[in-house]
Amino acid sequence: xxxxxxxxxxxxxxxxxxxxxxxxxxxxxxxxxxxxxxxxxxxxxxxxxxxxxxxxxxxxxxxxxxxxxxxxxxxxxxxxxxxxxxxxxxxxxxxxxxxxxxxxxxxxxxxxxxxxxxxxxxxxxxxxxxxxxxxxxxxxxxxxxxxxxxxxxxxxxxxxxxxxxxxxxxxxxxxxxxxxxxxxxxxxxxxxxxxxxxxxxxxxxxxxxxxxxxxxxxxxxxxxxxxxxxxxxxxxxxxxxxxxxxxxxxxxxxxxxxxxxxxxxxxxxxxxxxxxxxxxxxxxxxxxxxxxxxxxxxxxxxxxxxxxxxxxxxxxxxxxxxxxxxxxxxxxxxxxxxxxxxxxxxxxxxxxxxxxxxxxxxxxxxxxxxxxxxxxxxxxxxxxxxxxxxxxxxxxxxxxxxxxxxxxxxxxxxxxxxxxxxxxxxxxxxxxxxxxxxxxxxxxxxxxxxxxxxxxxxxxxxxxxxxxxxxxxxxxxxxxxxxxxxxxxxxxxxxxxxxx
Amino acid sequence: xxxxxxxxxxxxxxxxxxxxxxxxxxxxxxxxxxxxxxxxxxxxxxxxxxxxxxxxxxxxxxxxxxxxxxxxxxxxxxxxxxxxxxxxxxxxxxxxxxxxxxxxxxxxxxxxxxxxxxxxxxxxxxxxxxxxxxxxxxxxxxxxxxxxxxxxxxxxxxxxxxxxxxxxxxxxxxxxxxxxxxxxxxxxxxxxxxxxxxxxxxxxxxxxxxxxxxxxxxxxxxxxxxxxxxxxxxxxxxxxxxxxxxxxxxxxxxxxxxxxxxxxxxxxxxxxxxxxxxxxxxxxxxxxxxxxxxxxxxxxxxxxxxxxxxxxxxxxxxxxxxxxxxxxxxxxxxxxxxxxxxxxxxxxxxxxxxxxxxxxxxxxxxxxxxxxxx
Numbered sequence: 001x002x003x004x005x006x007x008x009x010x011x012x013x014x015x016x017x018x019x020x021x022x023x024x025x026x027x028x029x030x031x032x033x034x035x036x037x038x039x040x041x042x043x044x045x046x047x048x049x050x051x052x053x054x055x056x057x058x059x060x061x062x063x064x065x066x067x068x069x070x071x072x073x074x075x076x077x078x079x080x081x082x083x084x085x086x087x088x089x090x091x092x093x094x095x096x097x098x099x100x101x102x103x104x105x106x107x108x109x110x111x112x113x114x115x116x117x118x119x120x121x122x123x124x125x126x127x128x129x130x131x132x133x134x135x136x137x138x139x140x141x142x143x144x145x146x147x148x149x150x151x152x153x154x155x156x157x158x159x160x161x162x163x164x165x166x167x168x169x170x171x172x173x174x175x176x177x178x179x180x181x182x183x184x185x186x187x188x189x190x191x192x193x194x195x196x197x198x199x200x201x202x203x204x205x206x207x208x209x210x211x212x213x214x215x216x217x218x219x220x221x222x223x224x225x226x227x228x229x230x231x232x233x234x235x236x237x238x239x240x241x242x243x244x245x246x247x248x249x250x251x252x253x254x255x256x257x258x259x260x261x262x263x264x265x266x267x268x269x270x271x272x273x274x275x276x277x278x279x280x281x282x283x284x285x286x287x288x289x290x291x292x293x294x295x296x297x298x299x300x301x302x303x304x305x306x307x308x309x310x311x312x313x314x315x316x317x318x319x320x321x322x323x324x325x326x327x328x329x330x331x332x333x334x335x336x337x338x339x340x341x342x343x344x345x346x347x348x349x350x351x352x353x354x355x356x357x358x359x360x361x362x363x364x365x366x367x368x369x370x371x372x373x374x375x376x377x378x379x380x381x382x383x384x385x386x387x388x389x390x391x392x393x394x395x396x397x398x399x400x401x402x403x404x405x406x407x408x409x410x411x412x413x414x415x416x417x418x419x420x421x422x423x424x425x426x427x428x429x430x431x432x433x434x435x436x437x438x439x440x441x442x443x444x445x446x447x448x449x450x451x452x453x454x455x456x457x458x459x460x461x462x463x464x465x466x467x468x469x470x471x472x473x474x475x476x477x478x479x480x481x482x483x484x485x486x487x488x489x490x491x492x493x494x495x496x497x498x499x500x
Numbered sequence: 501x502x503x504x505x506x507x508x509x510x511x512x513x514x515x516x517x518x519x520x521x522x523x524x525x526x527x528x529x530x531x532x533x534x535x536x537x538x539x540x541x542x543x544x545x546x547x548x549x550x551x552x553x554x555x556x557x558x559x560x561x562x563x564x565x566x567x568x569x570x571x572x573x574x575x576x577x578x579x580x581x582x583x584x585x586x587x588x589x590x591x592x593x594x595x596x597x598x599x600x601x602x603x604x605x606x607x608x609x610x611x612x613x614x615x616x617x618x619x620x621x622x623x624x625x626x627x628x629x630x631x632x633x634x635x636x637x638x639x640x641x642x643x644x645x646x647x648x649x650x651x652x653x654x655x656x657x658x659x660x661x662x663x664x665x666x667x668x669x670x671x672x673x674x675x676x677x678x679x680x681x682x683x684x685x686x687x688x689x690x691x692x693x694x695x696x697x698x699x700x701x702x703x704x705x706x707x708x709x710x711x712x713x714x715x716x717x718x719x720x721x722x723x724x725x726x727x728x729x730x731x732x733x734x735x736x737x738x739x740x741x742x743x744x745x746x747x748x749x750x751x752x753x754x755x756x757x758x759x760x761x762x763x764x765x766x767x768x769x770x771x772x773x774x775x776x777x778x779x780x781x782x783x784x785x786x787x788x789x790x791x792x793x794x795x796x797x798x799x800x801x802x803x804x805x806x807x808x809x810x811x812x813x814x815x816x817x818x819x820x821x822x823x824x825x826x827x828x829x830x831x832x833x834x835x836x837x838x839x840x841x842x843x844x845x846x847x848x849x850x851x852x853x854x855x856x857x858x859x860x861x862x863x864x865x866x867x868x869x870x871x872x873x874x
Contacts, residue, residue, distance in 0.1 A: 164564035189771030189831035193848030198646025248667020292732025347637040351557040420637040439627040
């Protein structure tokens with residue numbers, strides 16, 4: 001099948017096709033539709049071209065070509081992100097899902113080196129026979145890639161005990177936007193110097209592309225026990241969450257779902273057997289050495305019942321356990337039953353503020369006449385209030401966005417953060433100035449400037465450009481007629497307008 | 501000293517081009533390379549708790565707060581910051597984070613990078629920057645907290661730190677296993693130990709000199725710390741007793757171990773694949789040189805080695821550099837060396853990204869110039 005290449009951009013598209021093969025360059029608007037959003041369908045941007053290198057060498061060549069041409073690009077994994085971070089506004093998308101080799105597995109040292117396109121769950125299946133697991137488990141684990149996880153510093157339910165991506169990556173081979181390849185961290189030990197690996201993780205595609213990632217693997221716990229506690233009030237479940245954390249027990253996971261979420265999940269194909277009349281449930285997992293877990297299980301059960309839980313059910317076997325988890329992990333998918341679009345927030349609040357913030361969210365949803373579903377990582381204080389709505393209805397859209405802004409404001413005022421694991425991307429860029437000062441944002445711009453002096457990697461994301469002093473200086477210098485290197489858009493016909 | 505005072509000092513330093521030596525309580529001024537600065541900027545008086553909500557298990561303190569103060573404040577709520585860098589608890593949290601110093605508890609609780617939630621710092625231009633936040637999970641913006649942790653004060657003066665705390669374990673027990681047999685037997689024990697389901701807080705294999713210095717006898721020893729609820733600790737002690745005879749020791753043994761480094765003339769950390777250390781650690785802990793103290797963490801894959809001044813810098817340097825033929829190409833981190841010895845050691849920040857970051861954050865090189873070989 002031959003691919004039409006944008007007429008006015010023959011040189012770049014053709015040269016990309018020479019590197020990766022014609023069928024791995026997409027330029028036709030209809031083909032590019034698939035790449036015009038990520039997991040937040042409310043945001044749409046149409047890329048100009050999409051290119052899919054098949055191996056490391058091709059990736060390097062592609063990026064070097066774009067560097068030569070001064071063209072901006074957006075790296076993309078599986079596109080499951082929830083921040084609009086992988087959207088390319090009329091520029092090139094570099095899709096990395098074909099780089100899916102598990103390069104090495106070192107069981108004795110509990111580490112594996114993988115290409116960025118390896119799917120999270122596939123890595124876990126690969127290492128499971130050796131009694132190992134890769135701990136960060138975003139709910140999109142069946143589709144999301146390790147490269148994307150690194151870009152977003154992804155979390156997941158089990159990060160409560162095990163930590164996020166940052167805590168599980170030992171080394172990264174990075175392809176800088178200039179085309180240079182550098183090693184960050186160490187595959188064999190602990191090195192000194194600046195923690196560049198730490199700086200790269202969570203840089204949302206703005207610092208370059210991970211060509212390979214060496215991750216730490218965790219031994220499977222001896223015992224895993226999962227409890228389901230259901231409550232007739234949201235407040236009861238929130239207070240029990242705070243009480244469990246304060247008790248000092250660190251559950252492997254402590255997840256919260258409110259009544260509306262329970263009922264959507266239970267009427268979907270992901271039904272997990274949650275009590276449909278409950279106003280909230282907590283899904284609590286404890287793992288570790290058998291003797292210790294059994295003792296903690298009793299303590300947690302006691303805290304739940306004391307705190308007003310109607311029932312506390314312990315999963316009898318792995319099948320029951322997996323079923324309980326499926327409902328939680330597929331909850332966002334189940335929301336599709338309610339409306340075509342979904343808006344999800346990711347704020348984090350101090351854990352003791354949970355009861356009052358949930359009350360505030362309830363009041364805000366009533367005020368705007370929207371139904372907020374709460375399904376989130378309660379143990380971390382990482383909220384995911386979400387609203388299913390139709391983006392095609394302007395009035396509804398307006399109310400939804402107003403409600404979400406107000407919820408975010410309440411979380412910020414409680415001393416929280418705007419994002420715990422989904423990233424800033426496009427979605428939360430407007431809130432960055434609410435939590436960071438001008439000098440703090442400028443420091444972030446400067447760090448980005450070291451990795452990507454020409455600002456060609458994922459431009460226009462994370463830090464609002466007007467917050468960057470030095471860049472503004474460059475822009476004004478240019479305006480004053482001084483030559484400065486600026487990223488330029490692809491010189492082709494104007495982009496097709498895309499519904500926002 | 502306040503953040504504003506630090507910013508003023510840095511502004512002045514830029515104006516006069518007189519660089520600053522950043523310090524905490526000045527316990528470890530001999531660590532790192534010699535600094536080319538006459539003026540010093542001490543954070544020791546900028547101490548105290550900024551906010552502590554025990555239920556959130558997070559703590560925000562000023563950088564000059566000593567670790568001992570954090571220990572005291574958190575203990576009142578049965579919590580702790582499980583960070584026990586080598587040296588003593590007299591050091592400040594700012595210096596600990598700036599140098600990314602960790603100790604035996606890192607086996608279970610991770611390194612400073614894993615415990616820091618947010619920072620406030622003053623960069624080399626005197627701008628006040630806040631990184632991260634006060635909540636336990638946060639991906640807002642680029643990760644300046646990680647960048648500053650372990651940057652030895654060269655990118656910014658850390659003025660405030662927010663940390664993740666843990667509840668103190670119900671039970672906290674330490675045991676010693678004396679390895680009196682052959683090297684082969686020691687290795688076999690270690691292999692078996694790491695093969696059974698244990699979840700030790702700390703695990704160090706001490707050479708003879710280290711064991712002697714701690715009064716633990718005249719053989720190599722394995723020092724292990726278990727924590728958790730009573731059932732978990734008992735189960736682990738039972739598991740261990742099936743492998744070897746062990747004796748309980750008081751928890752302060754760890755503080756004494758950390759203190760051994762206080763007077764060392766040179767401290768080197770060699771890290772590598774844990775398997776390498778497991779297989780050769782018994783033979784690596786040489787019994788020959790009483791002035792050389794070594795211990796190995798076979799879980800993390802780290803060997804620490806210190807040499808107490810023999811009075812001859814050149815021979816100290818030789819014994820450090822000639823270190824171990826069995827471990828070629830392992831990353832070595834020199835924490836402390838005789839001043840003359842540094843010239844031989846390549847800088848860890850000489851790559852172009854590190855140089856670019858230094859230039860962006862401290863364009864006039866006024867913060868701890870030279871400490872990382874920059």
